[in-house]
Amino acid sequence: MPDDLDRLLTDAKRASRELGVAPAERRHAAITAIADAIERAGDAILAANAEDLERGRAGGLASGLLDRLLLDEGRIAALAAAARQLAALPDPIGEVLRERTLPNGLELTEVRVPFGVIGVIYEARPNVTVDLACIALGSGNAVVLRGGSAAERTNAVLVATMQDAIEASGLPRAAVQTIDRFGRDGAGRLMRARGLVDLLVPRGSAALIERVVTESTVPVIETGAGVVHAFVDRAASLPMALEILLNAKTQRTSVCNSLETVLVHRDIADTAVPAIADAMREAGVTIHADTPLPGVDAPEPLGEQGWSTEHLSMDVAIGVVDDVRAAIEHVNAFGTHHTDTIITDDADAADRFLAEVDSAVVMHNASTRFTDGGEFGFGAEVGISTQKAHARGPMGLPELTSTKWIVRGTGQVRA
Template sequence: MTSVLPTAPAMTAQERMLAAQTASRQIGLLDDDRKRRLLLAIADAIDADADAIVAANSADLDRGRVNGLAEGLQDRLRLDAARIGALSGAVREIADLPDPVGRTLDQRTLANGVALTKVTVPFGVVGTIYEARPNVTVDIAALALRSGNAVVLRGGTAAEQTNAALVAAMRAALAAQGVDPEAIQTVDEFGRAGAHALMNARGIVDVLVPRGSAELIETVVTQSTVPVIETGAGVVHIVLDESAPLEWAREIVVNAKVQRPSVCNSVETVLVHRGAAERLIPAVTAALQERGVTVHGDPAVAALADSIVPATEDDWSTEYLTLDVSMRVVDDLDGALEHIRRYSTHHTESIITEDDVSAERFLAEVDSAVVMANASTRFTDGGAFGFGAEVGISTQKLHARGPMGLSELTSSKWLVRGAGQVRP
């Protein structure tokens, strides 16, 4: 077991963040191999501290039970030996990813000989506000360090002791590697004041990534003066076009709903072209119902299938995250596009069609991070996209859109090399 280096208790939230900023300058200059070894040391430290981490987690869980924490949230919070092994394994995978820093994005030489190079650089300090999921603590710290950033964490209060044990293990690993441990900070002990300080740390924290419920994200987006990358909710649509092959329609809708209903890329609403309703709806709803899905349908759907729960207006904007799906018949592709404009959260939408014109129109006109033709919405994922890791899925348009990998935790700067040139 590594020696646990506690965070200095006398520091204010502001002082902690300033210490992270100072440490970020060292981290930002580390080369690829140093950063890789740093992450491997963090993975080892988490494994070595497993007992202490499980003990801290038990204390959080005991408190959660007393405070009536919901069963599902208790499960997300729980760490055992196997889950700790998964945490350190994820850190080792991030260690092996290519360094996103120092890539050349643009290169030009002016007529006067001045050479311009635009290169990727770390942001500096990455902040994150999230809920009681200890895996986020380790994931985000590893992703931030791998991309040369310091990190300031603010996790859910229900995971406070677990997070403190994880942070202590990771900081000890940094110190043992000769790196300033202040590069990993938490403002958990400061409660709401810590979150408030983090959201207002303009000039210290360079970017803030909220992860969690729509409500948490909305709070951060509206209150933060630090630039935010919004990782949003997914009211995800699949459109079954007039020419949709039955087999693709059925398999893709079932996969997108059933494979992992609790995640943001699972489908919530299926829109069926009126010209295909009779052909597709009975078979698709039956396949869903066989897998335990409740179908909330409009009257046109109910007329074609059994056991349809009448859909209400609220259904169209609901991210169920459960074995529920809403289904509606639309007059045509325009009707589908209009429904999507109104209710989509701009995450992922897919059309199932054999008509190339419809497919390309859908790809061009739908204003979402990921727009698909003839594929399951479940592919919207950093892992599936081949990024090797995922910071989150951005539903905003600034800086990052869609699955975010390590590259999205970098900024850029212009390096200009001259030989005495002045501007005429």
Template sequence: MSPEDAVRAVAARAREASHELATATRATKDAALHAMADALLAAGPDVLAANAEDVARAEADGTPANIVDRLRLDDARLAAMAQGLRDVAGLPDPVGEVVRGSTLAKGLELRQVRVPFGVVAMIYEARPNVTADAAGICLKAGNAVLLRGSSSARSSNAALVAAMRGALAATGLPEDVVQLVPGETRESVTALMRARGLVDVLIPRGGAGLIASVVEGSTVPVIETGVGNCHVYVDASADLDQALAIVLNAKTQRTSVCNAAESLLVHRDVAREFVPRVVTALQDAGVLVHGDEEFASRDGVVPATDEDHAAEFLALEISAAVVDDVEAAIAHVRRFSSGHTEAIVARDQATIRRFVAAVDAAAVVVNASTRFTDGGEFGFGAEIGISTQKLHARGPMGLPEMTSTKYVVVGDGHVR
């Protein structure tokens, strides 16, 4: 069987399974989610052994440490994945929710209700936690899911999906609502991207290269998740102790994620005091600072290029610049932002309002770390990804974002 035929075969099975899932009750779906969580924990030794194979292979191939960190599982991360499934089970079921409704002039009753997409496909790199997150959110929203992880996580993903499929069978839902896409070559990815009619929505999650490739080459509708060149702007009115804590958390709490800060902007009026403090604190945490002239005057800071200011480092590195005012900060963000998350630390309310209104991003954060742009932190449960596009969904995508809508029109013999 060719790679294209193999992909279309699993997509066809997903399509068939999606019909049964679309009408499943919340009780059935929640029971399946709890069973999947139990199965992950029960299969823990097998999952962690498979993951160790992936990690060893990645390290032998010279994979950067930040990517290995995304790939690595341990007992705590596995437990968090299982808890994520339970958290999703505890959320309201979006299917059937009435978005709006009215009685039309001629007496017809009109309702717009949420319905599943049908079949959702995920193409993603490393991060085996995405395997469980995507399966759980798609199932709760009534969608079958096709998972095409990277070859670097193939053993981990196979073990995770095997555990979850076994749990589905035990609860009476078709196993094929969760499937791995066969194949490890580019051909299988291309086949998935062109399975229009079998796959309703495709979501890429990974680096800029992967996302661009899927967006540009897919005939299946794509929800674009974006890279995160996230800025923190420290205004002249900021509480500098608070600003220091926010910058350190946003940059160093976990570097390999898209909501980590990659760029720092400091108002000129507080630069003399704040730049030495923040550089020392960042360097003490192991961060390499790529700075403009004022930052680069500090020992250990390297001169920043435009490429640095535009970079998503996903590592202990950050670009930094001094700006004249909030307008200069906004201009810098507009030039280099990826539209993910932008933060301001300030006490002046007019400045805050101006920044929030003028900055175009999926999330704007005031006096808090960029690390809060996350489905779990927002109370959505485990997220499917963070969309930086403007059609259908933007920001962390939880259960409602994994649905479409249809109109239900009820009459009593009405004719036009």
């Protein structure tokens, strides 16, 4: 006899079949209804969130996690606004990707279709709960959410509110479900629900992602870890470099697209390194290095993972490299294939860096903080894929779709 979780996943699969043939207008109407409902339910959401925060404080949750857990009126309004933006984006479903007619007259059409059921395992971020539900509806998928115990009460109210709105729009409640009540066991079963879960996305700590990648037997998108580099080429404008480096490092430190390592071309190291180090220290950033740096007193050693350390704090590693080739090799060897930028006025050096750095997003003269679904115009994001299969970089609506070949014939058989 199926237990509750089996039934929940089967309900999700059934709901996904309905969503897969529902017109875009109805799915968009459901997203708009979610935006309205969340604004209307603001008091209940904030009350549940206060309980989670209280429990978190009592349990000694770190301040960074408490901040991610916190909802307030402004954040609720921002969630509703993001949902409305998603509802205004073009529908990816049914888009024709390739068409061809074979010599025997068979007509082949490759079209975008929803995945079916998307699972997401994430940690302590209730805003993600709403983003994910709306992205899933926007791409015709059902979603099963495991949001982590710290946000359990907030997520329960958010999901119930969204389910009411979805049902009122004529779509199945099971389009959006939470499995928080099944605890860690629920997450493990989600990872092995072959045939019911079509794609699983982990969002959160490196340990969480590692566990999901290792244990899952359903297809997974690896997201997140960002050992992000900036290479200051010898042909860089130093003022531009300083502005980009400070923005990439300090504008928000706890996120995956923030800067962790600055590499400086040896030819300009004597002037550029002291200028960068001074500007970083003035902004409150601690400098790390593995060798003495020109004009930098007593840098700290590299982090525990050496050049692959992801600080996510006001810390930066600085290194000197011989040329753009050495910079590329360093980035490919020690980075996480997330986002890396070159600062230079030399078009050839830029082209080489953009071509040879093996990362999801490669930039020229821009801050790495722009790697973000919202910034890219995707409305919101499921996460940032750092693997190469299926999707790479910020994942929005098209990244939550699969494809299908439709073959129309008049009785053709194979010779």
